[in-house]
Amino acid sequence: GEDVEQSLFLSVREGDSSVINCTYTDSSSTYLYWYKQEPGAGLQLLTYIFSNMDMKQDQRLTVLLNKKDKHLSLRIADTQTGDSAIYFCAESPGNTGKLIFGQGTTLQVKP
Amino acid sequence: DAGITQSPRHKVTETGTPVTLRCHQTENHRYMYWYRQDPGHGLRLIHYSYGVKDTDKGEVSDGYSVSRSKTEDFLLTLESATSSQTSVYFCAISEDEYNEQFFGPGTRLTVL
DSSP states (O other): OOOEEEOSEEEEETTSOEEEEEEEOOTTOSEEEEEEEOTTSOEEEEEEEETTOSEEEETTEEEEEETTTTEEEEEESSOOGGGOEEEEEEEOGGGSSOOEEOOOEEEEEEO | OOOEEEEOSEEEEOTTOOEEEEEEESSOOSEEEEEEEETTTEEEEEEEEEETTEEEEOTTOTTEEEEEEETTEEEEEESSOOGGGOEEEEEEEESSTTSOOEEOOOEEEEEO
């Protein structure tokens, strides 16, 4: 069935790189997404990657996609305290518009 | 920010009472979604709509109904609230099934 898995917690020091990992099950998703949720707020789309790409870079964010292993990662370079949030990966099986989310990874950034 | 509002933002109710949550958009987007967010589960889709009067079930639809009589409004109803429906409810919109979903600020519902 459809399932997206993430580790629940990551703690890094300010200035370090953060890597958040995700595994998914459905190979029909055309796009895979990373959303960010700050405390008390809704989700905001951070970035996405098209399924025929291996990597996408957007300023401090790098997304890596390994389709063979169904593994997605989000790297945040030079992590700042403002990056502290919950990060969700999501797939869209069959491109139906329905998103399947992982449990979310809480990123804690220590000064 | 995408023009999405949710009302109420917070609600406390008792088991067995009906509850209706409202999502309102000013973007004229075709797709609207209701999710619930619970610790350890991420967000799970309850129902979605792909047009006026066109709705379909998500993965956790039991105990919930929806209605969309106008493009801008998508209502989520709990006919008889239960404690297991205590959650944070998010509405989202998108232009179509391929595009980014924009999320509302959420409604925190507590069922006692």
